[in-house]
Amino acid sequence: MDGNAPRSLLLDYAMSLSCLTIVTGFFIDAWAHGHVPIETFLTPYHGFIYLGMLAILGTLAAQYFHGRRLGYRGIHAFAKPYHLALIGIPIFLIAAPSDALWHAIFGLEEGVDALLSPTHQMMGLAIFFFASAPIRSALAARDLGAPPKGLREQLPIAFALAAWLGLIHFGTAYAFIPAADRGNAPPPISPLQATYFTAIALSYYKSSLGVLVVIFQSALYSGFALFLGSQFRSAFGMLAVVLLLGNTLNAIPFTNATPLLATTILCSLLAGLVGDAWIALRDPHPARPGAYRTLAVIVPFSYFACYLVITELTGGLWWDIHFRLGVLLWTAATGMGLSFLTMRARSA
DSSP, X not given: OOSOOXXXXXXXXXXXXXXXXXXXXXXXXXXXXXXXXXXXXXXXXXXXXXXXXXXXXXXXXXXXXXXXXXXXXXXXXXXGGGTGGGGHHHHXXXXXXXXXXXXXXXXXXXXXXXXXXXXXHHHHHHHHHHHHHHHHHHHHHHHTTOOOOHHXXXXXXXXXXXXXXXXXXXXXXXXXXXXXXXXXOOXXXXXXXXXXXXHHHHHHHHHHHHXXXXXXXXXXXXXXXXXXXXXXXXXXXXXXXXXXXXXXXXXXXXXTTSTHHHHHHHXXXXXXXXXXXXXXXXXXXXXXXXXXXXXXXXHHHHHHHHHHHHHHHHTOBSSOHHHHHHHHHHHHHHHHHHHHHTSOOOOO
């Protein structure tokens, strides 16, 4: 039969949820490295990652045989948006045994090393390709005049985007928490003390790192919100699902008896619902630049405004009033700048 197998919403659900399973496994493993003595590659925490991979392979195999029954052969047994995602299979099959070999030669990674490990990044790249399939499937349906409508048809997009966000957070976990709480405050600067220059250096380091984390995270939240606003008429709740799943997964391994997890959940929920409400009210997209740019600003602004308020209430902030207002302005500036960069290209 000519052409490719038709799009399947069930396949989009299965693929996006399987990708979320693998990403969840990454963070379970990260938690274990920080809380459980691990001296071997074969752990139940790694098993969760490979369970997700088996789910992906099983999903693709089921679709392949279904496509063959419909008369399609080879790669055409998959809908065209899934062709690129299949690149993830050889990447993961190379990365998984390479990870075991890497551990055998260089030992188990700890701390930031685990985030920058080449084999871990290869596995992340494979999952990126897999998770792209439900998103590209929805974009293809939109281009054919049948865009997914309502939360039921759009949830696979949210799950896949949450997997992408989780992957980004896993690779940059050192740039997730602004560390504005008093427990992360630098030592006081006392001019007559021997630690004077050390205290100054730590103060500049912690201050600059906090600002950079806010800018980086603001770009992420604005970017995902702008994608939903520009590519789909996003159903209410979509952005909240993306931020809740993508952010909460990253907060769990690093909570360590702090209110970080609760803070992350509340701020993600607030920022997501604020963005969802604006999308429902104004339908922001590049052809409506005012509403589009406002969406880019209010999502990161509401997230970090919530973060500052909750952190102040639960333990206090070491950032002074100038710092607090300054970083909030940075969230708005970052979102606004990103909205200009993502406006439609010229027609000729």
